Amino acid sequence: MLELRGVRHRYNGRVVLELDTFSVTAGAQIAIVGHNGSGKSTLLRILALLERPSEGEVLLDGRPVSDLRPQGPWAPRRHVTLVEQQPVLFRGKVSDNLGYGLRVRGVRRSAVNQRVAEVAERFALTRLLGRHSHELSDGEVQRVAVARALAVEPDILLLDEPASAADRAAAHALYHALAEERQRRSFAICLASHQLEDAYRWGDDIRALAEGRLSPVTPENLFRVELPEAAVGALKHARVGPLTIAVVTERSGPAILAIPATDIVVSKERVPSSARNVFAGRVTRLARERPGAVHVTADVGVDLVAVVSEEAVSDLGLSPGGGAVFAFKASAVRVF
Amino acid sequence: MDFLADGFRRAFALLFSGDAEVYGIALLTTKVALIATALACAAGIPAGFALASRPFWGRRAALTVVNTALAFPTVVVGLLLYGLLSRRGPLGSLRLLYTWPAIVIGDVFLAFPVAAALSAAAVQGVDPRIRRTAQTLGAGAWRTAWAVAREARFALAAVLTAAFGQTVAEVGAAMIVGGNIRGSTRTLTTAVALYASQGEFGLALALGIILVVLALVVNVGLQLLQGRGRA
Numbered sequence: 001m002l003e004l005r006g007v008r009h010r011y012n013g014r015v016v017l018e019l020d021t022f023s024v025t026a027g028a029q030i031a032i033v034g035h036n037g038s039g040k041s042t043l044l045r046i047l048a049l050l051e052r053p054s055e056g057e058v059l060l061d062g063r064p065v066s067d068l069r070p071q072g073p074w075a076p077r078r079h080v081t082l083v084e085q086q087p088v089l090f091r092g093k094v095s096d097n098l099g100y101g102l103r104v105r106g107v108r109r110s111a112v113n114q115r116v117a118e119v120a121e122r123f124a125l126t127r128l129l130g131r132h133s134h135e136l137s138d139g140e141v142q143r144v145a146v147a148r149a150l151a152v153e154p155d156i157l158l159l160d161e162p163a164s165a166a167d168r169a170a171a172h173a174l175y176h177a178l179a180e181e182r183q184r185r186s187f188a189i190c191l192a193s194h195q196l197e198d199a200y201r202w203g204d205d206i207r208a209l210a211e212g213r214l215s216p217v218t219p220e221n222l223f224r225v226e227l228p229e230a231a232v233g234a235l236k237h238a239r240v241g242p243l244t245i246a247v248v249t250e251r252s253g254p255a256i257l258a259i260p261a262t263d264i265v266v267s268k269e270r271v272p273s274s275a276r277n278v279f280a281g282r283v284t285r286l287a288r289e290r291p292g293a294v295h296v297t298a299d300v301g302v303d304l305v306a307v308v309s310e311e312a313v314s315d316l317g318l319s320p321g322g323g324a325v326f327a328f329k330a331s332a333v334r335v336f
Numbered sequence: 337m338d339f340l341a342d343g344f345r346r347a348f349a350l351l352f353s354g355d356a357e358v359y360g361i362a363l364l365t366t367k368v369a370l371i372a373t374a375l376a377c378a379a380g381i382p383a384g385f386a387l388a389s390r391p392f393w394g395r396r397a398a399l400t401v402v403n404t405a406l407a408f409p410t411v412v413v414g415l416l417l418y419g420l421l422s423r424r425g426p427l428g429s430l431r432l433l434y435t436w437p438a439i440v441i442g443d444v445f446l447a448f449p450v451a452a453a454l455s456a457a458a459v460q461g462v463d464p465r466i467r468r469t470a471q472t473l474g475a476g477a478w479r480t481a482w483a484v485a486r487e488a489r490f491a492l493a494a495v496l497t498a499a500f501g502q503t504v505a506e507v508g509a510a511m512i513v514g515g516n517i518r519g520s521t522r523t524l525t526t527a528v529a530l531y532a533s534q535g536e537f538g539l540a541l542a543l544g545i546i547l548v549v550l551a552l553v554v555n556v557g558l559q560l561l562q563g564r565g566r567a
Contacts, residue, residue, distance in 0.1 A: 045468070048468075048472050050468050050471055050472060074471070074474050074475060074476045077471060077472060077474060078474040080472070081472050081473065081474075082468070082472045084465055084468065084469070086465075087465070087469070088463055088465045088466055088469055090466070090469070090470075090483060090486070090487070091486060091487060100470075100473050100475075101473035101474050104470075104473060104474050104475040104476070104479045105474055148473065149472075149473070152473060152474060
């Protein structure tokens, strides 16, 4: 649906984004993870057609956006809506804000009012409709901004750090409302976050961005599993390829397991420990994403990534092709 | 001190006597200032938006020109305009020299940079997320500009005030291209200059007071408008 090809973007001569391809297909749930300054917000602004890349092409439904611009730059933009990291509301009431996108599309006043009431109800904003934007808390502003973006029913919703202004409860409510919205109507979501938890919760397609490039070391260690029923308090064992991973959880049924790369202990041989998950394999890759931290990928039946120090790599003599043992506790495995 | 007190006494006597000449001058000044402010803002505010909104080749140079023009001496503008409008000038056939529209033209030239520079500053002061938010919600160029203008409306009201202040208080260009002709092109400022030089201090002071009251009324009016839109 929306695709970037050969995109390079510069600010003051410095390349801040460099992507050979990046596509958002209809109905996709993409999470872009990366540290602050990794280029996530720039990428979202380009996807939202608010910035033109210095080089490369943006295609909407296979057609270059530049071909669609003669109708007006707003024509292609009306397919994609961005909610910024710290969204702003226009002066005026919450109801004015919710109806803004509809009014600029020339929707009749009665229809605007109806749609505003509906979206307000779905996002639990009905009691706030008469409030002025400056009277809202940060969490409420965030919720209004997301509801305002969805009121125009975009094909793609771009969310930049949607949970940053909200506490956990508010973030949970927001995610719940988004999930309900997706049940009501199919649209793609592309969410940028520096919190892996948000990415795990949302994305079925997680892409890592580092220094403006898609990182080959993805925050993987993500596995879709079927958790069995088990007695409360007992360890559960989930099949992941040829591995059986021990997990502490009370959930059962379909789930996503996330093993934080920093919670994996790497050794040359099996050592007695409290770790319930110990897998031997071969190192396939060493990547240095930031100074001092090395991402070690090993094939232990599936690819697992661990983050260790440069000193540990040296002490253990880790190198591609060499053996390694990856160990992590059952309680370190996160379940979503 | 007597001389000053006598001046004030004469001024108030004139103001309350309903002197036709005094009120004629005040009316002409108001008319010229309002028309010139409207024209200068109609051109200057969009120019300020354009200067502040998006980068284009020569933008920095244009901003420098506009900012420099803020300090342009009014008599120099008057002289240049005189050259254009005089019989031998390229626009002499329009026969505008020594008419009130000539004063309007001079005032527009002087108030345009004020409107452009201040509105550019006002727009630059608006959170850039407002523009992006309007655009991502599907607004076209005009709707986006309107969203930005709404956010900057207090600063833009100050642009109107400043432009009106420039036109109502202008004397150099008005004197040169208007000629300070009694009953025709005599404005409050040119009249004050004339009567003060003739020693008619009370009359000059009366006109000066009207000038101040005029500026005050316009400012209060704008503040009331701002108050209504504060919600």
